[in-house]
Amino acid sequence: MTLSFAQRTSVEAVEEGSLLSPKFDQDGLMPVVTTDAQTGELLMHAYMNQTALMKTIETGEAHYYSRSRQTLWHKGATSGLIQYVQQLLIDDDQDCLWMRVTVAGSGASCHVGYRSCFYRQIPLGTEAVDGPSPIALTFTEAAKTFDPQRVYGDYPNPTQL
Numbered sequence: 731m732t733l734s735f736a737q738r739t740s741v742e743a744v745e746e747g748s749l750l751s752p753k754f755d756q757d758g759l760m761p762v763v764t765t766d767a768q769t770g771e772l773l774m775h776a777y778m779n780q781t782a783l784m785k786t787i788e789t790g791e792a793h794y795y796s797r798s799r800q801t802l803w804h805k806g807a808t809s810g811l812i813q814y815v816q817q818l819l820i821d822d823d824q825d826c827l828w829m830r831v832t833v834a835g836s837g838a839s840c841h842v843g844y845r846s847c848f849y850r851q852i853p854l855g856t857e858a859v860d861g862p863s864p865i866a867l868t869f870t871e872a873a874k875t876f877d878p879q880r881v882y883g884d885y886p887n888p889t890q891l
Contacts, residue, residue: 735750735751735752736749736751738753738824744823745823751824752783753824753825754780755825758779758780759779759795759797760777760778760779760783761775761776761777761826761827762775762776762777762794762826762827762828762829763827763828763829764792764813764828764830764831764839765828765829765831766831766833766837767816767817767830767831767832768832771845772846772848773813773839773847773848774840774846774848775847776794776795777794777795777797778795778827779795779802781793781795782794782795782803785802785804786829790815791806791812791813791814791815792804792812792813792814792829792831793805796888798888798889799886799888806833806834806835808885809835809841809881810834811833811838811839811876812833813829813831813834813839814833815829815831816830816832817829817830818830835876836875836876837875838875841878841882842874843877843881844871844874845871845875846871848870849870849871850869850870851867851868851869851870852865853865853866853867
């Protein structure tokens with residue numbers, strides 16, 4: 731794979747130019763938010779390195795960099811819940827991506843089994859901070875779309891304590 735990113739030569743070229751010149755952080759990563767292409771629902775937040783970005787562009791399927799596993803991650807390779815990229819956008823200073831996708835199978839994007847990784851809500855207001863501690867989350871999804879144990883089996887859970 732040949733990387734074909736433009737050099738970041740000026741602010742004007744980065745912000746107003748027509749060439750892709752992404753800026754990765756000190757760890758070589760760039761944040762990406764992924765939403766459902768049809769509903770706009772936020773499905774997940776992850777990171778890409780240069781290889782993940784190029785593989786995503788090349789294949790039209792979402793590839794990320796797993797910080798917990800320290801490896802390239804083709805979303806859906808294990809579960810079959812592949813994210814097909816419908817639109818890939820980059821922000822003004824080219825250091826953040828927004829990916830709009832359709833998802834194969836049940837449409838889930840969360841390894842826990844829910845459709846979205848954002849399946850719990852944090853309460854707001856003085857009642858939230860004056861109430862019992864710790865703060866209680868509210869589930870926004872009533873049911874999982876798949877059984878993670880059946881799909882992943884003994885595959886290591888990426889969540890780190």
